[in-house]
Amino acid sequence: MAVKKRKLSEDFVKFGFTYIGKDELQLPQCVICMKVLSNDSMRTSRLKRHLKQQDPTLVLKDKSLFLLK
Numbered sequence: 001m002a003v004k005k006r007k008l009s010e011d012f013v014k015f016g017f018t019y020i021g022k023d024e025l026q027l028p029q030c031v032i033c034m035k036v037l038s039n040d041s042m043r044t045s046r047l048k049r050h051l052k053q054q055d056p057t058l059v060l061k062d063k064s065l066f067l068l069k
Contacts, residue, residue: 014063015047016054030054031066 012018012028019026020036028037028047032054041047052059 012042012044012047013066015044016051016058016066017047032058 016031017028018031020029021027025039026042027039028042029035030037030050032051035050037046037050041050048059058065
């Protein structure tokens with residue numbers, strides 16, 4: 001079974017994520033802790049959960065904060 005390659009949406013910035021390219025994959029990278037997650041983690045619910053676990057005070061922050069980082 002082929003692995004589904006997810007693409008990072010521009011909306012993921014509001015959850016504190018950007019991406020790094022690895023081969024042909026886009027892997028999400030947290031701008032807070034700089035941790036690189038798996039391609040399978042590129043789901044809105046998982047990105048929200050990661051942000052909430054890393055720093056719950058940032059959950060309600062505006063997307064512009066993450067763009068500055």
